[in-house]
Amino acid sequence: MMSQPPLSPSVNQDVATPRKLFLQGHPGLNGRRKAKNNIYHGVLLAGTLFAVVMLGLLLFQVIRSSIGWLDWQFLTSLPSRFPKKAGILSAMAGSLWTIGLTALIALPIGIATALYLEEYSDARKWFNRIIQLNISNLAGVPSIVYGMLGLAVFVRLAGFGRSILSGALTLALLILPVIIVTAQEALKSVPLSLKEASYALGVSKWQTITGVVLPYSMPGILTGAILAISRAMGEAAPLIIVGAAGYIAFLPTSPLDAFTVLPIQIFNWTSRPQEEFQHVASAGIIVLIALLLTTNTIAILLRNKYQNRMD
C-alpha cells in the first residue's frame, strides 16, 4: 500500500473554509445581501420562465391544432379552396425564391457598404457622417414603409410588376441597414496589429482586406446576415403592399413571376371562415418555423466553418 498523507475526513468537512469563515463573520450583512440577490435571481428567472412558458404554450397549441393536417400531401400540394386538399408548396417555393434573391442582393451590397464606411471613407467628412447617420436611422423604419417604397419604385417605376424580384428588392432594402451595421461592427473588431502586419509586408490595402480583414470578420458579418435574413423570412406586411398574392396555384420559375410567401399564405388561411382552415394554418406555421430553424442552422454551420478555418 502506498502511504497516504494522514488526512482525516474532518479536515474536509468540519474545518471552515475561508469562504465559510467570511460568511460566518458577517451574518447580518450577508443575510441581507443574500436575500437581495435571491430576489433579483427570482425576478429574472420569472421573466425568463414567462417567455419560455408562453412560447411553449403557443407551440403546443399550434402543434396540437396541426395534428392530422401536417402531412406529405400538405407539403407537396398547391393551395386549394378545399381545406383537405390545400397545400403549402407554392408558398414554400415563393419564400425560398424571395429569401434567396434577397440574400443575393443584400449581402454583397451590405458588405461593400460596410467596407466603404469602415476602410475607405473619411469619417470626419460630413458626407460620410450623413450616410452613417441615415443607415443607423433606417434600421428603425417600420417595414410597411419599405413596402410602399418598393411598390412605388420597383413595381411601378422600374416596371418589375408584382414579382418575386420586386419583393426581394424590397426585403433587401429592409434588411440592408442591419446587415451594414453588424458588418461594420465586425470590421471594427479586426485588430489593428493584424492590418499593420499585412501592410508592413508591402501588401496593398485591397489585398489586406481580402487576406486579413474579411476572413477575420466573416463570422461576425454572417451572424448579422443570419439575423437579418430570418427577419425577412417572417415579414408579411411589406410584401403584401408590393403585391404578393394570397393564392398562387403554380410554382415560380423566374424572378419575374407572381408569388406568395409563407407568412402571407398562413395569414390568408387564418382569415378564411371555415374552421378547418385554422388547422391548415397551424400546419403552415410549423413549416415556417422549421424553415427558419433550417436556414439558421445552415448559416451557423457556415459560420463555424469559417471560424474553424481561422483558428
Added chain:
Amino acid sequence: MAEKAGMKMRAEQVNFWYGEHQALKNITLDIPENKITALIGPSGCGKTTFLKILNRMNDYVDGARAEGIIHYQGMNLIGDSLDVAALRMQIGMVFQKPNPFPKSIYENVIYGPKRHGIRKKSQLDQLVEQSLKQAAIWDEVKDNLHKSALALSGGQQQRLCIARCLAMQPDLILMDEPTAALDPISTQSIEDLLLTLKEKYTIIIVTHNMQQAARVSDQTAFFLLGEIIEVGETKEMFLNAKHETTERYISGRFG
C-alpha cells in the same frame, strides 16, 4: 549614393511631427550594413516613430509630417514619389507584440510572397522551409505546418513573425522591442537568432533592455525627447559614454 562606405542607410536632419507635437528633432544617423543598430531611450522619446518613418508606417497617422532626407538605395524615404509597397518589400518589420495572422503557420509565412506574385507550390514550400529555418523555428513546427499559428507559444509566434518577414527576402529589418512581451528563455532564443541574422541582413532594433543592447548590437543610438543624445559603437558607449545622461540611462539610474 549618399550613404557612406559600409553604410546601408543614412538619415539626415530628420524632423517629425504628430500634428503640432514635434516627436523627432534633427535626427542624423548612419546605419551600418550587416550590423545591428540598437535604439535605446526612455518611453516616448521617439524610437518607434523613427522606425516607422523608415517603412512609412506613419503614413496611416492623421496629421503626421516628416522633413529631412533618408538616403536608401538611391531614394529618399521621405517624400511622396516613393513606391511604398516596393519599399516595404525591402524593409521588413517585426512588432513589439507577436502578431501572427489567425491562419496556419504555412499560410503566415507565404502571406507576403503569395501576394507579390509567387504562386508555384514548390517555390512556396521551399520558401517556407528556408524562412522557418532561418528564424530557428523549423524543427519545432515542421510537422505542424498546417496547424494554426495561434496555437504556438509567444516566443514561437514572434519567431514565426520573423520568418514571415524573412520570407519577403528583405534587405533591412526593423524590430520594435521584439522581446518585450516574451519570457527570458524566448528572449534568449531571439537574441541568438539576431546574431545569426546579421550575417545576411542589416537590423535596427528598439530595446528597453540594456543588457540586450549590449549583447546583440554593434552600434547604439541613445534617444531622449526626440533627439539623439549620443551614438556610437556599442562597446565604446557602454564602457565609457561621452554624455553623463547616456551613462546614467545605461546604468539604469533613470528612464
